[in-house]
Amino acid sequence: MDLHSLLCCGRFTERNTRGKKNSTGWRVFSLKELRSATNNFNYDNKIGEGGFGSVYWGQLWDGSQIAVKRLKVWSNKAELEFAVEVEDLKRMVLVALACTQSMPEKRPTMTEVVDLLKGIPVI
Incomplete structure (x- = not known):
């Protein structure tokens, strides 16, 4: 799986030091960060599934909760x-x-x- 098959976003604030800010102001996370937050996309963290993929709950290093959409196909x-x-x-x-x-x-x-x-x- 490549990085393009995962989508996750969160509003960027200056106090956040991880995740890269893109031109839209959303943070873009590395696959390593997403795997860590979702416990390697553990089934127990799966909160939904749709036509394009599954959604997982995750928790970042700073305690922030996120939802990560893992796409089946980009x-x-x-x-x-x-x-x-x-x-x-x-x-x-x-x-x-x-x-x-x-x-x-x-x-x-x-x-x-x-x-x-x-x-x-x-x-």
């Missing part, structure tokens, strides 16, 4: 699907954060939540 379609999944997850997290505002009047309405999850900007 293709442009798989890379595009991964990018779409990352954007979808990012949108969901941002909506969840908006819903947890301490002041209720700053929280989105349910209609706004639905629109935000669909990718429709709320004015």
Whole structure:
């Protein structure tokens, strides 16, 4: 298996010293780092499987938890699907954060939540 058959990302912060930052601002991990985090892709760490591959839970050296997608086959379609999944997850997290505002009047309405999850900007 080569490095291109594994995808893992996490938001880069300055305090992180491992993992390399790429042009998108995401950290790129070495195969050694991913194997260490997932206990060599141990079956017990497998949290899901889809058409393109399996997803494993892992824990980095600093205690951060990650999900690693191990692709069955590398293709442009798989890379595009991964990018779409990352954007979808990012949108969901941002909506969840908006819903947890301490002041209720700053929280989105349910209609706004639905629109935000669909990718429709709320004015």
